[in-house]
Amino acid sequence: MIYKILVLVLISFSIGEGVHKGYFGGWPTNENKDKIDDPGFEFDCSEDLDKRGLGCMCFSDDECASGACFSSPRVGRYCIQNKGTIFPRYKLIDQYGEIVDLYDFANQGKLIVVEFSTSWCRPCKELAAWFSYGDGEVLKNRWWKPEYNVIKDLVHKDKIYFINIQIQDQYKEPASLISVEDWFQRYPDDKKPILADSNYQVRDWVRITGYPTVIVLNDKMEIVQFSVRGWHDAFDFLSNMNWEID
Numbered sequence: 001m002i003y004k005i006l007v008l009v010l011i012s013f014s015i016g017e018g019v020h021k022g023y024f025g026g027w028p029t030n031e032n033k034d035k036i037d038d039p040g041f042e043f044d045c046s047e048d049l050d051k052r053g054l055g056c057m058c059f060s061d062d063e064c065a066s067g068a069c070f071s072s073p074r075v076g077r078y079c080i081q082n083k084g085t086i087f088p089r090y091k092l093i094d095q096y097g098e099i100v101d102l103y104d105f106a107n108q109g110k111l112i113v114v115e116f117s118t119s120w121c122r123p124c125k126e127l128a129a130w131f132s133y134g135d136g137e138v139l140k141n142r143w144w145k146p147e148y149n150v151i152k153d154l155v156h157k158d159k160i161y162f163i164n165i166q167i168q169d170q171y172k173e174p175a176s177l178i179s180v181e182d183w184f185q186r187y188p189d190d191k192k193p194i195l196a197d198s199n200y201q202v203r204d205w206v207r208i209t210g211y212p213t214v215i216v217l218n219d220k221m222e223i224v225q226f227s228v229r230g231w232h233d234a235f236d237f238l239s240n241m242n243w244e245i246d
Contacts, residue, residue, distance in 0.1 A: 023104075024096045027193055028161075033103035036221055038089040041205040052079050055207070070228070072209070081206070085223045087114075090202055092165065092195035093177050095184035100195060103221060105161050111224070112217040113155075113162045113234065116202070119170040119179055121211040127231075128164075128187035131155065143232060147239040154238065155191050157245055165195045167203045167211070174198050 022029055043055035051065035052058050056079050058069040064079035071077045087102070094100045105112050117124035129135035131152055138144060155162045169179035175196035184194050197203055206213070207228055214231035216224050216238065225237040 023094075023098055023100065025094055025098070025100075025193060026190070027094075027100060028104055028108050030104045030107050032107055033089075033101065036089070036103055036106060037086060038103075039086050041088040041090070041201050054079050054081060054085070054205075072207075074209075078207075080228070081223055081226045083222075083224055083226070085226070087217055087221045087223060088205060090197075092197060092202075093180070094196075095180045095194040097177055097181075100193060102163070105163070106219055106221045108161070108219055110158075110219055111160045111238070112219065112221070113151075113160055113214060113238070114217065115162065115164045115212050115214045115231070116167055116197075116206060116208050117164055117212040118166065118168040118172070119175070119183055120168065120172060124212045125187075127212060128183070128189075131162075131192065132187040132189045145235070145239065148235045150243060150245070151235060151238055153245050154243060158191070159243060159245065160238070162191065163193050163195065165197050165202055167197050167200070167208065174200060 044053045045056035046053075049065075052063050053065055056064075058064050058077050058079050061067050061069045063069060064082075066079055066082040066085055068080045068082040069077055070080035090102050091099050092102070115124075115127075117128075123138070123141070126135070126138035126141075130138045154160045164183075166175035166180050166183060169175055169182075176198055177196060180194040180196045206215070210229035212231055213227055213229055214234035215226050216234050218224050225234050227233045
């Protein structure tokens with residue numbers, strides 16, 4: 001409790017000074033973030049468009065501006081995000097109670113890994129425990145590959161950014177400051193921002209079908225590896241790269 005009060009006092013002092021000197025969590029800042037062409041998170045399915053936008057009904061890849069038409073057993077076929085799609089400029093509250101602009105992670109020369117998870121998801125808990133404590137439960141899963149082990153080193157040695165966006169709390173209600181604080185207390189990791197998608201804007205843009213789901217962005221906020229379900233594609237992408245780790 002004393003720790004939380006101290007955090008809030010320091011944040012309030014910074015706001016009172018009227019000068020933003022960086023995030024309490026140590027996240028990067030980007031003075032050129034306004035130059036990124038934010039696509040917004042609302043889908044536009046106007047009939048007068050040459051190509052169909054994200055989330056719009058489609059029958060083939062060439063109908064979509066992204067070049068990818070996805071078939072979902074629940075909602076049918078629609079245009080999905082693809083390589084080169086710019087991730088929207090979300091501003092979400094973190095585990096320290098600060099509003100974090102995701103575009104602050106851009107232009108830092110690093111890949112940005114985004115995990116979409118929930119507080120009730122068992123694999124999400126296992127992955128978080130592995131990052132925080134080295135717990136080996138996640139390694140027992142039949143889909144785990146030994147080469148994935150490098151990802152923890154990439155995060156903790158500042159080679160990549162790893163952002164956890166929480167979608168729901170343990171009661172399957174929208175994530176909140178309280179729920180991301182609780183997650184951080186259970187799985188402390190100073191390298192990972194824990195952000196709350198409290199109005200489901202992130203969930204609805206990605207159209208997540210399972211948890212956890214992981215995607216990878218470059219430092220221009222462009223998608224380089226996308227998925228609506230699972231982390232295998234993203235982890236394969238990262239672990240197959242040539243890294244130099246001290």
